[in-house]
Amino acid sequence: MPGQELFQPNPPADPSQLPDSILEYSVKLNTKDYLKPDELKNIQMFRRAADYIAAAMIFLNDNVLLKDKLTHDQIKPRLLGHWGTCPGLTMVYAHINRLIRNNGIEALYVVGPGHGAPAILSCLWLEDSMSPFMPEITQDNAGLKKLISRFSAPGGFPSHINAATPGAIHEGGELGYALSVSFGAVMDKPDLVVACIVGDGEAETGPTATAWHAYKYIDPAESGAVIPIVHVNGFKISERTIYGTMDNKEMTALFTGYGYQVRIVEDLENIDQDLAASMDWALGEIRTIQKAARSGNPIVKPRWPVLILRTPKGWFGPKAFHGELIEGSFHSHQVPLPNAKTSDEELSALHDWLSSYKPEELFTESGVPVPEVLSIIPEKAQLKLGQNPDSYSTYVPLITPDWKPLCGERGSQDSCMKAVGRFLKEVVKENPTTFRVFSPDELVSNKLDAVLDDSGRNFQWDIASRGKGGRVIEILSEHTCQGMLQGYTLTGRTGLFPSYEAFLGIVHTMMVQYAKFAKMAVETTWRQDVGSLNYIETSTWARQEHNGFSHQNPSFIGAVLNLKARFARVYLPPDANCFLSTVSHCLRAKNYVNLMVGSKQPTPVWLSPEEADQHCIAGASIWKFASTDGGVDPDVTLVGIGVEVTFEVIAAAALLRKLVPELRVRVVNVTDLMILSSSGTHPHSLTDEAFDSLFTKDKPIHFNYHGYPIELKGLLFGRPRLDRITMEGYKEEGTTTSPFDMMLCNNTSRYDVAIAAVRAGARVNPKVAVDAHAKESYIKHLIKKDRDFILEHGKDQDDCFDTPKFD
Template identity: 60%
Template sequence: MESLTSTELDTSKYAVQVDINNVSKDEIQPYIKLQRATNFLAGAMIFLKSNILLRNKLSFDDIKPRLLGHWGTCPAINLIYAHCTRLIKSRQLNMILVTGPGHGAPANLANLYIEGSLGKFYPEYGWSEEGLFNLIRGFSWPGGFPSHTNSELPGQIHEGGELGYALAVSFGAALDSPDLIVTCIVGDGEAETGPTATAWHAIKYLDPSTSGAVLPILNLNGFKISERTIYGCMSDDELVALFTGYGYQCRIVGDDLENIQQDMASSLEWAHDTIRKIQKAARSGQAIYKPRWPMLILRSPKGWTGPKEAHGQRIEGTFHAHQVPLPAAKKDDEELGILEKWLKSYKPEELFSEDYTPKQDLLDVFPDDSLKMGMRKETYGNYHPLSLAEWQDFSVKQEEDASPMKQAGKYLADVIKRNPEAFRIFCPDEMMSNKLDTVFDVSERVFEWDKDVFGKKGRILEILSEHTCQGMMQGYTLTGRTALFPSYEAFLGIVTTMVIQYAKFVKMGKETTWRPDIASLNYIETSTLWRQEHNGFSHQVPGFINSLINLKADMVRIYLPPDANCMISTLHHCLQSKNYVNLMISSKHPTSVWLTPEEADRHCRAGVSIWRKYSSNEGAHPHVILVGCGVETTFEVLAAAALLRKDCPRLRVRVVNVTDLMVLGFNHPHALSRTEFASIFGTHQPIIFNFHGYPSVIKDLTYDRHSVPGRLHVHGYKEEGTTTTPFHMLTANGCSRFDIAIDALQRVAPNDDVDINVHELVTEYRHRIKEHSKYIEECGQDPADLNERPSFSE
């Protein structure tokens, strides 16, 4: 068999060299002892329910019935936490830690316990026998802390469930925080994800004169759950070449395991000094173009200091250390013996006093409370409300046509001017195409690697990665500021799982006693499916709504403002709201303004209303109820109402608009009561609902709203679309004015009060749909009259 060879790259001139003897061995001994304590606690949390300091011989009865947790990454997290603590204390730094390997929660909990942060927020976890027992027994135990980092843990701004987002979150936290260093641990398994791959580029958007810094540490232990990692199979030269290409200065730590403690301490000092040089240059007016920020690559064995082997199988340094390294410890004598020997190797009697409290020399290694990473105000209680103008100052006259996004852009420009350090827009290169470009009258984009933008204090960050936009927005929001994420409707769903993870983080945070309010996450979906006929079928995806309606009711708000005035009113409301995930969906194209500012204010506050001036007999005693939800679909409802008024004047039509989607369901704070629902939607009349997205959304929300079966008939997007015309998108999906009018007539008939020839009118409307198809095939565009505001003259 031919031998395998590898052509190594000579990148030694790019790898950063540091004299590790800059830090003496004696100086770091207290922090090595701290790691013994945190490694012991991490291991004990995974396994023990009693005999927590092994003061008696370990027995099967001392082992938890369910062994949950991830040991493999804990020693590296403890190494990093200890030396970050040393750097914070020696340099009096403002630093927080974002832990990408989220299932390394035992390590985070161990450090938070010993530094006192856990006890500050949870008195039951104080320095006492009871507190230590609660920590160790309570981990992954009903009522205790879960196996991954989440908002219940002090100092955390990142949900540790799904991998890939820690780095982007860290960069978001650093924005507009000039004195803050965000140390981010990126697991080498996590580094294989797409979101992490793009987030490395976020240094190119970091302005060192006004923002803090991110120090990424790639935790390279070589294994994921049962396989080697990509990065673990790369040589030092390959890694340095990669990250040098990204724009970093790379320092590899841990090639010499015997000196890893000095190496880490010295490397962190180098990284800190490099950060300060970049920031000092920028803040003195001598900013460096394309500065190379520092990063560390930490090589350490998976499960380092843990069990070496069991049953003749190697554990440390393999994927067997990833989760529970001794899974049969509750029933296997050999594994129980190995567990006892392993935990005693940390010498807990030297770490904890007779009364179970940490020994004083451990407590002395930490800085003052205000600098401890678990007590940083940036991670909780840092909310800065926005200064906002009255939205009516940006309203338009009812008689005009206006683009909801154009008007929103004017409003957002004012928001930027009023909030130069507390508001940002994150967008995947779509501000111009989404007609929000008025913001560029008051702000540049931020892009430090673009010479045309370099050094300018932009508030808009555009990067063609929805994941990076989402992660940075999360980090920015969770550290007290407010952000907006506008996107093409079809592609916002890319971040669905990120939003769900974030919502879980906020839900748990709301249930703690010590996390105060934060700004809501705010999304605008535009370039919607109904006007993406030129881009074709791929751009016609309204499914983000479906994902959000399944979130916990007190977390999500979904708005579909029907015109420009309602859009600005909704945006004004969302930017002031707290703790929600807000989704606003509207059009970028000029469309009719249906409501005056006063009417829009009342309508948006109610969430749904009868539009009396567009209804027959002001909506009283209707034969049929036509409901619009969404810009284009509401336009068609109104056009259908006008059509029926002309062709069938005795038919009484009530026009209703829904702008707050969540009023329709039962289990939501905005939900209509049964009485309110009946007052708007009637009790027995057919309801023809023309919806912006998939019909299943309305059916899911209203499934138990109807005492009369079959009363609700939902029109919406049904996956029909191509490169065509805007009106053909509506007819293809059964959402045009003609489709709505046909459905209304057929649901009402037979009705002697109306006395109509249903067949004649239905045939006429179907004929118009066919004639439209012929017209666009010949002319390539819709007839101009289809865009005209419908007339409601008697």
């Protein structure tokens, strides 16, 4: 059987000895004379022009077209940028242009090598995609000087791709995410093709390793396609790459195993012929797969194309200097001639290097690219890679159905997640092509499974599990879910990422990188709004079920709190009705990072739909039903922030009404965490006057908080009279135990709240003070009794979570 050697029971110990028959699985093409002479010449001239500008960006602040001999004062004072990846990036850019021009396709270019900005910026300038967004970057001498001199200079262009880069949908500052972002971008955009460069350094990251499976979640009937291009140039900062040490047999075996068709592009003498044929082949394979699916006869396990592009690191740069190889080594990774500002020898070498591109052949006297360079660029502006509307202006607002009919009755029990699942089911119906749920294999566990009633999962890899257009992507990789969510959001749609609370931290840095992109996007004049990045955090430490210490970690709240206030939103709705109001708001909101934290277990519905909406609009309110005399003139204010800890505050208020009737208690619930931040530090923060109105001006306040108390301290810092505040929250205590014991372990139980209230009340109310010690001792006795019961019976008291009664 052909190819059976792939499954030998005892493969050779030396991978280089793998049988040559493995290479049968790589695609062979006839690339000889594939391009017509004029087309080949024009592509090569475009590449030379782009490489010249990219190299000049790293070094020059003047004399940008080398009209005179370079001088030291024409070199930037600080040399930043990564040259090594640029020649490969510009070459691929040229060939995507050819693909667009010949086929009229809509395309985006997602670049994994983060610091390859010189390559992309140079190509954008050549296709005149800078001036529509930055009118001062004109396609002439003046504009070119601005582009080159501003690169990696204060107030100018950074050395990595970001939101100020036309055509970008990916923050290039951190490696690993390009591939998953690309797959997210093509979902529900059937005509879009994303060419994604994965550098061989980026290929070493965990997020990239899993994202290779992302095509198995792409339905070719409804979505576009990704052409992944693995750019193997062999080196990272100062070491070889793993992929760079793998031969073609190993690469073919690896990607064939992933399920791809592999094409090796490595004929350096005829690289443009090779790449042109390979890109045409890849697009042809995509169209074959899509045509079959769209005609109702989808290919089972379609093998999508992947290109393995081998080029020297820093190709066409300096070959060697001072006895060290530069081209084809790690020395070309960043700045090949780092002392050009001060060394005559290096300055001369730089002049020779830049002169080798013959800029006088590539640009007119006025600095305009010559017709041959411009000839490969798409004629229609919207087809240019830098001006595709998908990258900056295609946001479709989500239609959110009325959530109030889905609410539970006040006084009933309902799961926040069950309620949200009912709502999401309706959202999917209203938005069949602009909304998706990206979930790391936890949707049913998180009680959101109602969304699956009318919409399946979208796993595509075999007949048994084919989703047929389902709106749910479930892959047990938080990184891949996050990347897909980012790509989907930044190309105009809206997504939701529900997760176990403990594991959202896995995508902490990805979320931060996205927030940086969002910040820069808002600060541009030309990027339009996008939907918010929406997280639901559930399966919390407070209701851990069978899980133990490993599943207790609310730290993602702090990660969002640390973002710039303009973009950070954290909500802890206290019941199912409030959660419905919150999620409806978040799915409509634009440009934020929204984090919603709630329970999946049934808990009391405290507020009617109308009350819930008013409460969420305010961000916090006094719960009169649980307060003494409706909260008027309290001795102490008890604050709940989070579903389960709010229940404990309500239970504490009921207990205190019986045990210490002379204590006057006000109960406040906070659902919008950001209102607590010091006045003026966040768009939602309360004024000091509003804060005093809610929490009193001078009476003690005790917070019972779902997250880490240090987060709350940071928010409140700057508020006056903080010495009256005490707080408890999660403190890394607990194991596989009962729900109420988790409250006891972390001092967030009703008993702990009651003790804090008695102590605080004793300072301001003499009637409380006379019995404070006795009451506190009795409450501690109740703690001992409950803990003994839990240890003996392995469960909480039967009435532990009955809704508290206030007579």
